[in-house]
Amino acid sequence: MHCPFCRHSDSRVIDSRTADDGTAIRRRRQCPECGKRFTTAETVTLTVVKRSGVTEGFSRGKVVSGVRKACQGRPVSDDDLALLAQTVEENVRASGCAEISSHDLGLAILTPLRHLDEIAYLRFASVYRAFEGLEDFEAEIALLRAERDLAGADLTDHTSPPGEQPPGSRDELTSSSP
Ligand SMILES: [Zn+2]
Numbered sequence: 001m002h003c004p005f006c007r008h009s010d011s012r013v014i015d016s017r018t019a020d021d022g023t024a025i026r027r028r029r030q031c032p033e034c035g036k037r038f039t040t041a042e043t044v045t046l047t048v049v050k051r052s053g054v055t056e057g058f059s060r061g062k063v064v065s066g067v068r069k070a071c072q073g074r075p076v077s078d079d080d081l082a083l084l085a086q087t088v089e090e091n092v093r094a095s096g097c098a099e100i101s102s103h104d105l106g107l108a109i110l111t112p113l114r115h116l117d118e119i120a121y122l123r124f125a126s127v128y129r130a131f132e133g134l135e136d137f138e139a140e141i142a143l144l145r146a147e148r149d150l151a152g153a154d155l156t157d158h159t160s161p162p163g164e165q166p167p168g169s170r171d172e173l174t175s176s177s178p
Contacts, residue, residue: 001029001040009034023093039135044094047099058092058100060085070123078115087112103128118144 001011008031025042046058063085071081088109092100100108106128114121123138125131132154 003031003036004038005032005033005036006034011038020165021094032177043093044098046097048102048105049099050102053113058089058105060089063088063105063109066106067120067124070113070127071117072118074120076117076120084112084116094149114144141155 002009003011010033011029011031014028014030014037016025018024019042021027023043027040027042028037029040029086030037031083047055049055054176060082064081067084068079074077077119088105091112092105092108106124108124110121110128113124122140126137129136130136
């Protein structure tokens with residue numbers, strides 16, 4: 001690898017360590033010519049296999065452009081989309097796969113998209129899970145509702161109703177006085 005400072009054609013590895021839970025290796029290098037140090041990262045190249053059998057490198061940009069259409073008119077920013085693409089890449093890498101079909105990649109986008117925007121999720125899911133009619137939308141919306149109710153119930157579970165004292169606490173306070 002060329003030195004990024006002086007373009008010398010060689011460099012020496014002075015330290016290497018795994019990073020990102022073992023899915024990447026970072027190497028600290030030193031240029032023997034100018035003596036400057038720099039870091040390189042080595043990761044497995046994620047390959048996306050299209051339905052036609054053609055393969056291409058995974059690209060966060062392509063994830064973003066694929067999802068952007070489903071987000072039209074929705075309160076979703078470019079930063080949201082960039083973060084979503086990053087999450088998708090991290091999830092796919094964490095699964096240990098070096099190769100993913102474009103269809104599975106679409107499915108991997110669904111969960112983070114659901115947390116980002118439910119309408120965009122429904123639009124995207126209708127394509128990638130091949131919704132055939134209203135029943136499919138209804139089933140999906142029922143799932144979203146159930147999930148939302150579950151999240152709501154979770155919030156109230158941790159707080160005790162107002163005005164109710166845990167049993168025994170008042171007795172302990174007064175028991176020492178005659
Ligand atoms: Zn150099």
